[in-house]
Structures are given as structure tokens and as C-alpha cells.
Amino acid sequence: MLHALDAITAIRQGDETAAKPHSWLMKLVSAEERIVNLERITSIGQLAAANPVLDYVERTLKILDSLPVSYWIKELLEEVLMWAETAKGGTMRDRLRWQQSGVNLFLHNIGSAQLYERHIRDTGGVMTPHEEMVHTLILTHGLVGQHIRGEVPFEENLPLLQLVEQGQLTADELIRLLIPLNHCIVGAVSEELWHSVQEEVTALIRRLATGTQPNMWTYEDRLRRLRTASIARGEDFDRQLSQIRQQTDLTHALHGFQNMTLWYVEAALQDYSLEEFMKVLLLALHPKKLYRERQQEEVNPGSVSHLSFEPLMNDMYYDYQGVKKLNVYKKRMIEQYLRQMDWNTCLHGPATVNPHLSHRIERKPELPDTVFFTFEFSRAAEKLIEFCIEAEKSPLYEKAVLLLFDLFGLRRDAYDRFHNEESYLNDMNSTGDYKKVILDYITGEVVLDIGPGGGVLLDLMEEQLPHVRPVGIDISSNVIEALEKRKRLEHKPWEVLKGDALRLREYVEPGSVDTVIFSSIIHELYSYIEMDGFRFNRATVEAALFSAYEVLRPGGRIIIRDGIMTEPVDTMRRIRFREADGLEWLLRYASDFKGREIVYEQLAQDEVRLPVNDAMEFLYTYTWGAEAYVHEVQEQFGYFTPSQYEECIRKTLGEEAIIRVQQHYLQEGYAEALADRIVFMDEEGQPVKLPDSTCLYVIEKPAHS
Numbered sequence: 121m122l123h124a125l126d127a128i129t130a131i132r133q134g135d136e137t138a139a140k141p142h143s144w145l146m147k148l149v150s151a152e153e154r155i156v157n158l159e160r161i162t163s164i165g166q167l168a169a170a171n172p173v174l175d176y177v178e179r180t181l182k183i184l185d186s187l188p189v190s191y192w193i194k195e196l197l198e199e200v201l202m203w204a205e206t207a208k209g210g211t212m213r214d215r216l217r218w219q220q221s222g223v224n225l226f227l228h229n230i231g232s233a234q235l236y237e238r239h240i241r242d243t244g245g246v247m248t249p250h251e252e253m254v255h256t257l258i259l260t261h262g263l264v265g266q267h268i269r270g271e272v273p274f275e276e277n278l279p280l281l282q283l284v285e286q287g288q289l290t291a292d293e294l295i296r297l298l299i300p301l302n303h304c305i306v307g308a309v310s311e312e313l314w315h316s317v318q319e320e321v322t323a324l325i326r327r328l329a330t331g332t333q334p335n336m337w338t339y340e341d342r343l344r345r346l347r348t349a350s351i352a353r354g355e356d357f358d359r360q361l362s363q364i365r366q367q368t369d370l371t372h373a374l375h376g377f378q379n380m381t382l383w384y385v386e387a388a389l390q391d392y393s394l395e396e397f398m399k400v401l402l403l404a405l406h407p408k409k410l411y412r413e414r415q416q417e418e419v420n421p422g423s424v425s426h427l428s429f430e431p432l433m434n435d436m437y438y439d440y441q442g443v444k445k446l447n448v449y450k451k452r453m454i455e456q457y458l459r460q461m462d463w464n465t466c467l468h469g470p471a472t473v474n475p476h477l478s479h480r481i482e483r484k485p486e487l488p489d490t491v492f493f494t495f496e497f498s499r500a501a502e503k504l505i506e507f508c509i510e511a512e513k514s515p516l517y518e519k520a521v522l523l524l525f526d527l528f529g530l531r532r533d534a535y536d537r538f539h540n541e542e543s544y545l546n547d548m549n550s551t552g553d554y555k556k557v558i559l560d561y562i563t564g565e566v567v568l569d570i571g572p573g574g575g576v577l578l579d580l581m582e583e584q585l586p587h588v589r590p591v592g593i594d595i596s597s598n599v600i601e602a603l604e605k606r607k608r609l610e611h612k613p614w615e616v617l618k619g620d621a622l623r624l625r626e627y628v629e630p631g632s633v634d635t636v637i638f639s640s641i642i643h644e645l646y647s648y649i650e651m652d653g654f655r656f657n658r659a660t661v662e663a664a665l666f667s668a669y670e671v672l673r674p675g676g677r678i679i680i681r682d683g684i685m686t687e688p689v690d691t692m693r694r695i696r697f698r699e700a701d702g703l704e705w706l707l708r709y710a711s712d713f714k715g716r717e718i719v720y721e722q723l724a725q726d727e728v729r730l731p732v733n734d735a736m737e738f739l740y741t742y743t744w745g746a747e748a749y750v751h752e753v754q755e756q757f758g759y760f761t762p763s764q765y766e767e768c769i770r771k772t773l774g775e776e777a778i779i780r781v782q783q784h785y786l787q788e789g790y791a792e793a794l795a796d797r798i799v800f801m802d803e804e805g806q807p808v809k810l811p812d813s814t815c816l817y818v819i820e821k822p823a824h825s
Contacts, residue, residue, distance in 0.1 A: 124202050148177060222486075281331055555577055561635075578592050595621070636678050646660050684760070696724075697726045703728070778822060780820050
């Protein structure tokens with residue numbers, strides 16, 4: 121085993137004196153600040169009780185220990201890996217002292233090389249050729265991988281070539297050193313990652329060792345590398361970049377970009393769209409003024425060599441249920457901020473005026489060639505976002521989020537579930553078996569799926585109705601973005617459009633559509649969209665029906681699958697709870713439900729009497745559980761009885777509209793989900809069937825229209 125691993129093992133086993141003979145280990149063990157790329161961790165909370173830098177160094181050494189390399193290479197690389205992360209270590213007092221004496225604690229490869237050089241001079245004076253080689257390898261530590269990611273220009277690696285040019289190593293020896301070194305560096309992050317880049321790393325090292333420089337990056341080459349993770353998740357990079365080019369001169373806007381070193385750019389910005397990413401980049405590259413910290417001294421932007429997004433990365437994540445999550449609250453606000461800013465503003469200013477959000481560019485006196493970029497929220501906005509995080513999964517959550525919408529001027533129906541968006545779309549996809557019934561009533565070729573969610577109906581049409589051209593329409597940019605990525609990754613033939621269900625003629629030609637599908641979406645339109653200043657308004661349903669009807673061809677159909685109320689509406693039912701907190705659930709629900717007043721009479725500690733449709737609304741939220749509660753209490757699932765639905769159709773579409781199908785039933789799964797939780801009874805206390813949950817309407821436009 122390597123000597124360095126022996127020392128780390130002794131520390132792990134509780135020998136606190138084991139680090140004292142090793143300056144590098146003392147620095148790593150005493151680290152008080154957690155400096156880590158958040159892209160690679162799963163829980164921020166776990167960092168408080170961990171030493172991620174020491175853990176990483178130990179992994180690099182273990183990989184080295186396992187590699188079949190010659191003794192001189194292993195000995196040399198052990199010393200490199202021991203010291204390569206030391207600029208991330210030290211106590212707060214140590215770091216302040218290092219910083220004041222000129223150690224670069226932000227550029228960790230440079231800072232670690234400086235600490236190594238000081239250690240050698242403190243213990244032995246001038247560096248030997250061996251120590252100069254170690255110093256160079258620390259100085260360029262990780263830069264090959266960063267070049268592949270698009271973060272570092274190739275020229276940053278040229279000090280390695282000087283080892284060959286000065287005769288310290290042959291080209292073959294440099295290759296034999298650098299390949300295992302990069303295996304240790306990348307493999308300690310992920311062996312899977314190493315295998316994915318091994319071929320490119322090897323080719324780059326061979327070019328470097330032989331003095332053959334790769335072709336200069338174009339700005340497109342570099343952007344493509346920086347967006348690797350986003351492209352892998354389905355981003356249509358070429359199309360979107362082409363659209364941006366049509367709006368602004370990127371050759372001019374990105375002048376000097378190819379030679380700049382970027383830090384933490386992917387970790388901070390990979391979850392943003394390419395347009396948002398580009399706007400951030402231009403804001404950072406074209407500041408009206410760059411200010412030194414605590415000073416009003418303007419700085420020449422041309423002197424900048426490094427652009428860091430570390431402050432933004434550190435501000436964009438938090439733990440949710442023990443797992444690191446992107447702060448979607450902040451992301452939504454930043455998206456809104458960037459959406460209001462055109463390309464000319466990004467290049468020339470003035471910046472979007474928002475009292476609660478601005479972008480900040482700063483420089484630190486000790487790092488004159490480095491610029492730090494982030495977004496800055498007002499104190500009120502920060503506190504409100506913190507409140508939203510604390511209020512998650514509580515009755516306060518929805519109220520907190522609504523305050524956030526008001527503060528930033530966001531539409532409630534366009535930004536619904538924040539961090540639950542992904543799980544919500546997955547839940548919607550899991551209902552595919554229930555939605556198959558819709559396929560039997562589709563007519564023609566062009567089919568609009570309104571509010572497609574995760575795309576389950578689009579997939580079903582693709583699989584079972586190959587002659588159909590499915591088009592999903594949603595008002596949420598995030599849903600559309602997720603579907604576009606799926607379409608690209610999975611080579612789906614269906615299309616998606618961002619659009620408003622109440623104004624379909626603005627997105628498709630009237631009379632050009634064969635079928636319009638509303639699958640579990642009208643109740644959301646009814647619940648969230650204001651008409652005449654009110655939510656839960658019958659006019660919203662009428663507007664949705666009329667919007668769909670006017671884009672239909674003669675003979676086309678509207679298919680509705682949604683919630684339904686029971687008739688007669690004055691039917692009473694009793695619920696006996698089998699769970700200790702069941703009644704508490706109902707009391708809370710009656711207080712929080714926004715659709716209408718929920719009326720109930722408590723008959724016993726575990727039993728209530730209430731109207732059948734109030735029972736229906738409560739029970740079909742009760743089945744979703746606590747995770748969905750804060751959203752479900754905002755929605756009225758059953759908004760019409762069968763006779764009210766028919767009346768609405770006749771009033772909105774006229775007597776000529778043909779109602780081909782009019783069904784209502786209890787959706788499979790509800791009875792099973794509630795069987796062990798409640799007893800559902802009539803007024804005499806006899807068990808009865810649960811109320812109908814779901815309706816199916818097929819409305820046809822006459823062929824002569």
C-alpha cells in the first residue's frame with residue numbers, strides 16, 4: 121500500500137497524531153471549509169459531517185495503488201496526488217494567512233502548487249528537478265479533463281510540454297505519466313466517467329507530448345462542450361444555437377471567449393436552457409462596470425482571464441428530503457429575469473430593473489484576473505424563498521408560493537409544482553392504462569393533446585395509432601422543455617407546442633384538427649385560470665370547449681376524460697376512518713380546500729356525515745397522500761354533474777354538437793387504495809360503492825359544419 125494511504129488509514133482509525141509528520145495531510149485533515157463541486161454530490165447536508173476533499177484524495181490514491189505502473193511513476197504520482205488538493209484544505213485561520221501571503225485559493229491547482237513550493241523551500245531550499253516536475257504536474261492537475269469539458273483552453277496545459285522540451289522527460293515518459301494521473305483524477309469522481317472520456321484523454325495527451333496542438337476552438341465548439349450534459353439530456357443544441365444566431369451576432373458578442381478559463385459553469389448552468397445560458401454568458405462577458413469588492417473602482421474587462429460561476433453554483437442547491445435539489449424557486453425567478461431581457465440588453469445594458477433580483481459581477485483584490493458571476497436576490501425574496509423551502513409539504517406551502525408569484529409577477533398556472541414537477545410528470549405517465557380508453561374514440565390524423573403532462577397519451581398514440589400525428593400543447597415552458605428533450609432522446613415522432621388551451625386558434629389553423637383531447641386537464645383549467653376575476657368559474661370550461669371546437673374540422677371530435685360529480689347532489693354519505701389521523705385529514709382538508717365549502721357533520725370520533733360530492737372531493741385527494749396534498753387542495757376535481765356537463769356543452773357549442781359518448785364511472789384503483797383506510801356508507805350505515813370519479817365525453821362537430 122502507498123505510504124500516503126497508510127497515513128490516511130491511520131487517521132481513519134483514530135490516530136490523530138498520524139497527520140503531524142505530513143504537511144499535506146495536516147492541511148487536508150484540518151479543512152474547515154467545504155469546497156466541492158456540487159455537481160458531483162447527492163446531499164449537501166452530509167458535507168457538514170464529512171471531509172469531501174480528503175475522501176476524494178484517498179480515492180485518487182487507491183486508484184493509483186491499483187494501477188500496473190512502474191515504481192518511479194507510482195512514486196511521482198503519489199506525491200502529486202497528495203498535494204494536488206491542498207489549496208482546499210486548512211483551517212479558516214490558515215486560509216486567511218495563505219490568502220494574505222499571495223496563495224491563490226480560488227484556482228486550486230495554482231494554489232496547491234504554491235503551497236507545495238513553499239513546503240519544499242521551508243524544508244529544503246531550492247526545488248530539485250524531481251520537485252519541479254511534481255510542481256508542474258500539480259499546477260496542471262485536472263486541466264486535461266477541464267479542456268475536454270470546454271472549461272480550459274488547451275494552452276493551459278503547455279507547461280507539461282516544457283518538461284519534454286527541457287529534457288526532464290521524454291515524450292513517451294510524459295504520456296506514461298499523464299494517462300494514469302488522469303485516470304486517478306477522473307476515476308475518483310466516477311470510473312464510469314473515466315471510461316467515457318479515456319479515449320479522448322489519451323489522444324489529447326499524445327498530442328500534447330508530441331507538441332501537436334489541436335485546432336483552435338470555435339465558439340460553437342466550446343459551447344457544445346460546455347453543454348455536454350444538457351445535450352445528453354435531450355437539448356437540441358444546433359437548432360437552438362441557430363435561432364440565437366438569427367437574433368444576435370455571436371461572433372462579436374463572444375470575442376475573447378475562446379481564451380478565457382471558465383470555472384463551475386456546467387455545475388451552475390446546466391439546468392438552464394441554451395438561451396438562458398447564453399444570456400448569462402453575455403452578461404458576464406459584457407459588464408457595463410466591474411467593481412472591486414467594497415470599492416467603486418472600475419476595472420478593465422480585457423484583463424480578465426478567469427470567469428467563475430462558483431457563487432451561483434453554491435447558491436442554487438439545497439437538500440430536499442435528504443437529497444440535493446436544484447433550488448427551483450430561484451431558478452424560476454432567474455428564468456423570468458432573463459426572459460425579460462433581450463440580446464441587446466445583455467450586450468449593452470441597461471439591465472432589467474427588478475427590485476428583488478439582479479445579476480452581480482465582482483472582482484476580488486487578491487484575484488485581479490478573475491471575475492465572479494451570480495444572481496443576487498433581495499433580502500425579502502431570500503427570506504420568502506427560505507420560507508417556501510421550510511413550508512414544503514405543509515399547509516403553509518401553497519400560500520408561501522403564491523406570495524412568491526406575486527413578488528416576481530409570475531402566472532400561477534404556468535409555474536405549478538416547482539421541485540415536484542418531475543415526479544408529477546412521472547405520476548401522470550403511470551396513468552397510461554386508464555387513458556387507453558381514449559384511443560377508441562380518436563378520429564382522423566391530426567390530434568391535439570391538451571396538457572400532455574409526461575407524454576403518456578402521445579406515446580400511446582404513437583404505439584397504437586401510427587397513422588395519427590399527435591401534437592401536445594401546454595402552457596408550462598418546463599413541461600414543453602421536458603417533452604422536447606424526451607422527443608429528441610427517444611426519437612419520438614410526436615410534436616409539442618407551448619400554447620394556451622383557451623386560445624388554440626392562435627397556434628393551429630381553425631378547421632385543421634381532427635381530434636382534441638382533454639385528459640384530466642379541464643379541472644385544472646377550471647381551478648387555476650381566472651375568468652372575470654374568479655377561479656373555479658364555469659366560464660373557463662366554456663372557453664376551453666369553444667376553443668377546441670373552433671379548430672376542429674367538420675366531423676372532428678373533442679374527447680374529455682375528467683372528474684365528475686354525482687347526482688342527485690343532495691345525496692348524503694358517511695365515512696368511518698380506519699386510520700387514527702383520518703378525521704384530522706378531513707378537518708385540515710375542509711379548511712384548506714379552495715374550490716368550495718366542504719360541509720360535514722361529525723357523528724363520532726372516527727365518523728362523519730357529508731354530501732356525496734364533498735366526500736368525493738375529499739376521498740380522491742386522500743388517496744394521493746401528503747406529498748400531493750398542497751397541490752390537490754387547490755384543484756376541484758369534480759366540477760359538473762352529468763346533467764350540468766350536457767347543459768354546458770349545449771350552451772357553448774349549440775344544439776348541433778353531437779354527444780357521441782356520455783359515461784361516468786369509478787376509476788379503477790380508488791376502491792383498492794381506500795379499502796384499508798375508510799368504510800364508505802349510506803345514511804343508514806350500510807357499506808356502499810364509492811361515488812363515481814371519472815367521466816368520458818365524446819363530442820362531435822357535424823360533418824356539414
